[in-house]
Amino acid sequence: MESLRGRLLIAAPPLVDPNFDRTVVLMLEHSDDGALGVVLNRPSETPLEDVLPEWRTLATEPTQVFVGGPVSPDSVIALVRGTPLGTPLESFVPILEDLGTIDLALDPLDLGAALDDLRVFVGYAGWGAGQLEGELDADAWFVADLERTDPFSTAPETLWRTVLRRQRGRLAMFANYPADAGAN
Numbered sequence: 001m002e003s004l005r006g007r008l009l010i011a012a013p014p015l016v017d018p019n020f021d022r023t024v025v026l027m028l029e030h031s032d033d034g035a036l037g038v039v040l041n042r043p044s045e046t047p048l049e050d051v052l053p054e055w056r057t058l059a060t061e062p063t064q065v066f067v068g069g070p071v072s073p074d075s076v077i078a079l080v081r082g083t084p085l086g087t088p089l090e091s092f093v094p095i096l097e098d099l100g101t102i103d104l105a106l107d108p109l110d111l112g113a114a115l116d117d118l119r120v121f122v123g124y125a126g127w128g129a130g131q132l133e134g135e136l137d138a139d140a141w142f143v144a145d146l147e148r149t150d151p152f153s154t155a156p157e158t159l160w161r162t163v164l165r166r167q168r169g170r171l172a173m174f175a176n177y178p179a180d181a182g183a184n
Contacts, residue, residue: 001133001136003030003031004027004030004035004132004143005027005028005029005030005095005096006026006027006095006096006099006146007026007027007143007144007145007146008024008025008026008027008040008143008144008145008146008150008163009024009025009027009037009141009142009143010023010024010025010141010142010143010144010160010163010164011023011024011025011140011141011160012139012140012141012142012174013174013177019069019070019125020039020125022041022160023039023040023041023042023160024039024040024041024150024159024160024163025037025038025039025040025069025125025141026038026040026079026095026146026150026151028077028095028101028124030132032129033129034126034127034128034129034131034132035126035127035131035132036124036125036126036127037069037124037125037126038066038068038069038077038079038121038124038125039066039067039068039069039121039125040066040150040151040153040156040159041153041156041157041159041160042066042067042068042156043062043064043065043066043067043156043157044064044065044066044067044122045064046064046065047063047064047065048063048064048065048120049063051065052104052120054107054108055078055104055108055118055120057108058108058111058115058118059118059119059120060117060118060119060152060154061154062154062156065120065121065122066119066120066121066122066156067121067122067123068121068122068123068124068125069121069123069124069125069126070123070125071123071124071125071126072123072124072126073122073123074122074123075122075123075124076104076120076121076122077101077120077121077124078101078102078103078104078118078119078120078121079099079100079101079117079118079119079120079121079151079152080092080099080100080101080102080115080116080117080118080119081098081099081115081116081117081148081151081152082098082115082116082117083098083115091103091106096146098116099146099151102118104120117151117152119151119152142164142167142171142174144163144167144171147163147166150163160175161175162175
């Protein structure tokens with residue numbers, strides 16, 4: 001299978017795992033060894049300024065810390081758009097064009113003016129070797145292209161429907177799938 005790095009996984013309804021129901025996952029890594037991504041549409045109740053106040057001014061609204069997934073909830077991943085000018089090359093890991101991750105141990109004042117967006121995630125979505133491929137074969141996920149605004153959506157609560165609506169054909173109809181299919 002071709003790498004899904006830089007693409008979106010959209011949870012197919014109804015995904016049984018509550019960690020991923022109606023989620024949109026940006027794939028950060030995907031290889032024969034496994035896959036890693038962050039859930040783009042699960043803001044937490046924790047304001048970024050409570051945990052990383054020095055990064056608050058660079059954060060995109062909403063400025064809460066986001067729940068990136070159920071794996072390693074103590075880990076932190078910072079997703080950025082732009083080219084951090086003053087950043088050592090090893091501290092910025094590109095994913096697609098000017099989208100990448102950055103080391104939060106850096107001083108944000110040293111980044112330069114080219115950083116456009118920042119979002120901080122705790123935890124991540126992870127799959128072992130062959131696990132994601134099995135879920136894709138079972139139709140648990142739809143795969144879609146990333147649009148520039150997706151990782152930093154100012155309305156993350158609508159991202160699942162938004163991404164599905166812009167798809168072609170039968171995939172777009174899933175945007176209207178009710179939250180509780182049993183209530184119909």
